[in-house]
Each structure stands twice: as C-alpha cells, then as structure tokens.
Amino acid sequence: MSLNRNDLPHDVLALLAQGAVIPAHPLALDANRQLDARRQRALTRYYVDAGAGGLAVGVHTTQFAIRERGLYETVLRGAMEARLAWSDRPMAMVAGLCGPTAQARAEARTAVALGYHAGLLSLAALAGASEDELIAHCEAVAGEIPLVGFYLQTVVGGPVLSSDFWRRFALIPNVLAIKVAPFNRYRTIDVVRGLVDAGAEERVFLYTGNDDHIVLDLALPFVAMRGGEPVTVRFRGGLLGHWSVWTHSAVRQLAQIKAAIAAQGGALPPEVLALDARVTDCNAAFFDVRNNFHGCIAGCHEVLRRQGLLEGIWCLDPAEGLGPGQSAEIDRVYAAHGDLADDAFVRENLARWLS
Numbered sequence: 113m114s115l116n117r118n119d120l121p122h123d124v125l126a127l128l129a130q131g132a133v134i135p136a137h138p139l140a141l142d143a144n145r146q147l148d149a150r151r152q153r154a155l156t157r158y159y160v161d162a163g164a165g166g167l168a169v170g171v172h173t174t175q176f177a178i179r180e181r182g183l184y185e186t187v188l189r190g191a192m193e194a195r196l197a198w199s200d201r202p203m204a205m206v207a208g209l210c211g212p213t214a215q216a217r218a219e220a221r222t223a224v225a226l227g228y229h230a231g232l233l234s235l236a237a238l239a240g241a242s243e244d245e246l247i248a249h250c251e252a253v254a255g256e257i258p259l260v261g262f263y264l265q266t267v268v269g270g271p272v273l274s275s276d277f278w279r280r281f282a283l284i285p286n287v288l289a290i291k292v293a294p295f296n297r298y299r300t301i302d303v304v305r306g307l308v309d310a311g312a313e314e315r316v317f318l319y320t321g322n323d324d325h326i327v328l329d330l331a332l333p334f335v336a337m338r339g340g341e342p343v344t345v346r347f348r349g350g351l352l353g354h355w356s357v358w359t360h361s362a363v364r365q366l367a368q369i370k371a372a373i374a375a376q377g378g379a380l381p382p383e384v385l386a387l388d389a390r391v392t393d394c395n396a397a398f399f400d401v402r403n404n405f406h407g408c409i410a411g412c413h414e415v416l417r418r419q420g421l422l423e424g425i426w427c428l429d430p431a432e433g434l435g436p437g438q439s440a441e442i443d444r445v446y447a448a449h450g451d452l453a454d455d456a457f458v459r460e461n462l463a464r465w466l467s
Contacts, residue, residue, distance in 0.1 A: 113221075113224060113225070114221075114224065114255060114256050114257070115224045115229075115256070115257050115258060116258070116286060117258040117285075117286055117287075117288050120229055120258065120288075121202065121229075123202040124202050124203075124204050124229055127165050127166070127202055127203075127204055128165075128166075128204050128288070128289060128317050128348065128349075129317060129348065130348065130349075131165075131317075131330075131347075131348035131349035131366065131370065132164070132165020132166055132204060132348070132349040132366075133162075133163070133164050133165055133166075133349060133350060133355055133359065133362050133363050133366050134164065134165060134166040134167065134168050134204065134206065134319070134349065134350065134351040134352070134355070135159050135164050135167060135168065135352065135353075135355040135356045135359050135362075136168045136171045136172065136173035136174065136351065136352060136353040136355070136356050137155065137156070137159070137167050137168060137169045137171070137173065137174055137191055137356065138155060138173050138174065138356050138409070138412060138413060138416065138422075139152070139174050139175050139178065139183075139187065139427075139428070140152040140154075140155060140421075140422055140423075141424070141426040141427070141428070142423065142424075142426070143423070143424060143426065145426050145427075145428060145430070147183060147186065147187070148423065149190065150466065151421065151422055151423060151466070152187070152190055152191075152194075153190065153194045153465075154421055154462075154465040154466045155416070155421060155422075156190075156191050156194035156195055156198070157194060157198050157464075157465040158359065158421060158458070158461070158465055159359055160195055160198050160199045160203070161198075161199075161360075161461060161465070162359040162360040162362075162363055162454070162457070163359075163360065163363035164203070164355075164359055164363065165203060165204060165349065166203050166204030166205060166206060166351075167191055167195060167203065167204075167205055167206065168206040168207075168208065168232055168351050169187060169188050169191040169192075169205070169206070169207055169208065169228075170184055170187060170188055170207050170208035170209075170219070170223075171206075171208035171232055171234075171353075172208070172234075172268070172353065172409075173353040173356055173409060173412065174187060174208065175409065175427060175428050175429075176208075176210060177428040177429060178428070179210075179211075181428060184219065184222070185222050185226070188207055188222065188223060188226050188228065189226055191205075192205060192226050192227055192228070196227075204229055204230065205227065205228045205229050205230075206228065206229065206230045206231070206232050206260055206351065207219065207220070207222075207223035207226075207228040207230070207231050207232070207257075208231070208232050208234065209223070209231040209232065209233045209234065209253060209257075210233075210234040210236065210237055211237050212237060212238065212249075213249050213252050213253065215237075216231075216233065216249070216252075216253045217252060217253055217255075217256050219231070220253055220256035220257040221256055221257075223257060224256065224257050228257070229258065230257060230258045230259065230260050230288050230289070231253065231256075231257040231258070231259055231260065232260045232262050232291060232351070233250060233253055233259050233260065233261060233262055234262050234264060234270075235249070235262065235264070235270065235271055235273075236264055236268070236269035236270055236271075238271070239269060239270070239271040240271075241271075243273070243274065243276070243277045243280075246271070246273075246277065247277070247280050247281065247284075250281055250284060250287075251284055254284050254285075254286040254287060255286070257286075258286050258287070258288040259284070259286060259287045259288060260287075260288055260289045260290065260291055260319070260351070261278070261281050261287065261289070261290035261291065262290075262291045262293065262321070263278075263290065263291070263292050263293055263294045263299065263300075263303055263321070264293055264294070265293060265294050265295040265296070266294070267295075267404065267405060268405065270293075270294065272299070273299075273302070274302065274306075275302040275303075275305040275306040275309070276306065276309075277306065278290070278302060278303045278305075278306025278307060278310075279305075279306040279307075279309040279310045280306075280310075281306070282306060282307050282310035282312035282315075282316045283310045283312065287312075287316055288316065288317065289316060289317040289318070289319050289348075290303060290307070290316060290317075290318055290319065291319050291320075291321040291351045292318060292319070292320055292321055292322060292329075292347070293320075293321025293322055293323070294322070295322055295323070295324050295325075297325070300322060300325075300329070301334065301336075303318070304318070304334045304336050304345050305336045307336075307345060308336035308337075308338050308343045308345060309336075309338065311338070313343060313345045317348045317349075318345060318346070318347045318348060319347060319348060319349050319350055319351045320347045320349075320350045320351075320352070321350070321351055321352055323352055323353060323354040323395045323399060324392055324395060324396075324401075325388070325392065326350060326352065326354065326388070326391050326392070326395070327365070327369065327384070327385075327387045327388035327391050327392075328385075328388045329347045329350070330347050330349070330350065330366060330369050331369050331372070331373065331380050331384055331385070331388070332380075333345070333346055334346065334347075349366060350362075350366070353399070353408065353409075353412060354391075354394075354395050354398060354399070354412075356412050356416075357398060357412050357415040357416060358394075358415070358452060358453050358454050359454065360454035360457040360458075361452050361453065361454045365387065365391070365452075368384065369384060372384050390448075390449050390452065391452070393445060393448070393449065394445045394449050394452060396441070396445075397411065397438065397441035397442045397444065397445045398411040398412055398415060398442065398445075399411055399412075400434070400435040400438045400441075402435065402436075402437060402438070402441065403435030403436060403437075403438065406432075406435040407432075407433065407434045407435040407438045409427055409432060410425045410427060410432055410433045410434050410438075411434060411435075411438055411442065413425035413426075413427070414434060414438075414439065414442055415442065418442075419455055419458040419459075419462070420458065420459075420462050421458065421462065421465070
C-alpha cells in the first residue's frame with residue numbers, strides 16, 4: 113500500500129509547514145553491540161517530552177548498518193510504538209531510505225506499513241548515477257511514500273547536485289520537503305534556486321540539515337529570482353543529527369528564532385545572530401570536525417552517555433568511536449556553552465524515561 117502526501121493527517125502537514133525540530137534518532141546499544149531496547153525507548157520518550165515535532169529513524173545517525181544486521185524494521189517499529197504509547201500529540205515520523213531503487217522502495221513500503229509519514233531518501237548509493245537516473249530513482253520511490261529529499265555532504269558520500277536537479281525533484285508531486293545538508297553555502301543556494309524555479313516554495317518545505325549553520329539557516333531569508341522578480345524562501349525547521357542531543361534547548365531556540373522574526377519584521381536581535389557561532393562551535397565538537405567527522409555518531413552518543421540516556425557510546429561498527437581529542441573538545445564546549453545544554457531537563461525526567 114502506497115501513501116500520498118494528500119493522505120497525510122492535516123495536523124502533521126500543518127506542523128511541517130509551520131516548522132519543527134526533528135531529531136535524527138540514535139541507536140542505543142549495549143556492551144555487546146546489541147540493541148538496548150530499554151534505552152532506545154527512553155531516547156524516543158526524551159525527544160517527545162523535549163517537544164520535538166517529529167523523529168527521523170533509520171537515518172545516518174541511527175547507523176545505516178542496521179540494515180545489514182536485520183534491525184531496520186525493528187528499530188522503526190520500536191520508535192513508532194514508543195512514540196504513540198508516550199503521547200498522542202501530532203508528530204511527523206520520517207523513515208530513512210537508502211540503497212538502489214528496489215531496496216529504497218522496499219524500505220518505503222515497510223515504513224508506510226508501520227505508520228510513517230515520509231521517507232528521507234539518501235542518494236549516496238547512487239553517487240555515480242546521472243541526474244536523469246537519480247530523478248527516475250526518486251520518482252519510483254515517491255510512488256511508495258511522500259519524500260523528503262536529502263542533499264548529503266560529499267565527505268560522507270553525497271553526490272554534487274545541480275540547481276536543475278532540485279527543480280526537477282521539487283516538481284515530483286509526492287515530494288514533501290528537502291533536507292538541505294551539503295554543509296556548503298553555494299550548494300544550499302542551489303537548492304533554493306531549484307525550488308523557486310519549480311514554483312514549489314509553498315508546497316515543498318525546506319528543512320536545514322546544515323549542522324554547521326543551523327541558526328542562520330533558520331533565521332535568514334533566502335532570495336532567488338523568478339521571472340525577474342525576487343522570491344523569498346525560508347527554512348521551516350531542521351532535521352538534524354545535532355538535534356539528537358540538547359533537544360529541549362533546540363526546541364526553545366527554534367521558538368526564539370521564530371518569535372524574533374515575527375516581532376522584528378525580519379530583523380534579528382544580536383543575541384540570535386550570536387547564537388549561530390555558539391551552536392556551530394558545539395557541533396564541531398559533537399561531530400568531530402577536527403578529525404573529518406570520524407566521531408560524528410559517537411560524539412552525539414557521548415553527550416547522551418554523560419546525561420545518562422545511553423550506557424555507552426558503542427556503534428555497530430567497532431571501528432566507529434570518538435576521534436582523537438574529541439572528548440576534550442566536548443569538555444570544552446560544555447564549559448563554554450553549558451547554558452545551551454538541557455542536562456537539568458534530562459535529570460528531572462531520566463528515571464521516568466528509563467522505567
């Protein structure tokens with residue numbers, strides 16, 4: 113059974129249009145690198161209580177290797193069941209989709225059967241394909257589930273995609289949103305241009321995945337020309353691995369940014385502009401930028417471990433762990449930017465989430 117964006121609950125569509133914090137859900141493992149169902153459930157409860165507007169499950173932060181371990185459906189099902197049992201408020205549930213067309217379509221069908229609203233489509237497995245082939249792939253997967261496009265940074269396998277690709281992608285009827293995450297301002301603007309060229313800026317929602325530029329992506333208007341006239345586009349929210357930690361604070365930050373834009377008529381107070389560099393500094397530690405993102409998953413695990421949500425930082429791949437000096441970098445940003453953390457919120461609720 114396929115799913116069309118027109119079939120989505122109105123409150124979910126409205127939430128995405130307004131803009132939401134959507135954390136990329138990590139994978140909780142025990143010391144034997146087996147799924148820790150109790151802590152996995154606790155993470156989901158944390159994100160729900162933190163005020164997240166959705167969850168992205170089966171994505172890079174969840175570790176793509178869950179597929180090789182036969183955990184894809186288990187992890188998606190667990191997040192959906194935990195979320196529904198914990199709260200009945202609307203949330204956008206996004207499933208990660210990857211691989212060649214047959215695999216991505218099969219994953220989309222699994223996600224639809226479990227009640228997910230959209231699929232975040234990684235193109236990393238088709239990095240050598242032409243844009244015509246990539247569009248055909250996207251159209252085929254969109255026949256199964258509403259799509260969230262994914263401009264993945266090249267350092268972790270994403271292809272370079274033209275503005276025309278994004279124009280063609282935005283014209284696919286079952287496209288819902290685009291996660292813009294090339295970590296590159298030129299390529300980010302390419303997505304904006306493509307969206308505007310398609311005339312799809314009201315139908316297809318932009319979500320930042322640029323973990324190096326979160327606040328300014330959310331705060332600044334982006335302008336592209338169409339027919340000689342300027343068209344202003346804004347990022348509605350974010351779908352971010354960075355937001356898998358300090359999530360309660362991220363929800364407050366998005367609300368602060370939106371309130372400032374509304375109150376100032378688009379002008380931003382200095383404290384909002386200054387927040388961008390502080391959040392980016394934290395991200396550099398969490399994502400292990402110093403070591404070319406080697407510890408980008410383990411770094412988020414380490415923050416969650418320090419808070420008590422995870423028992424350890426284990427990944428499915430034993431070679432994945434913190435980069436050299438990364439733990440000290442996390443110490444540094446905790447000391448410099450501890451007011452951006454949500455440790456007190458976690459302490460108040462941890463026992464309940466782990467119950």
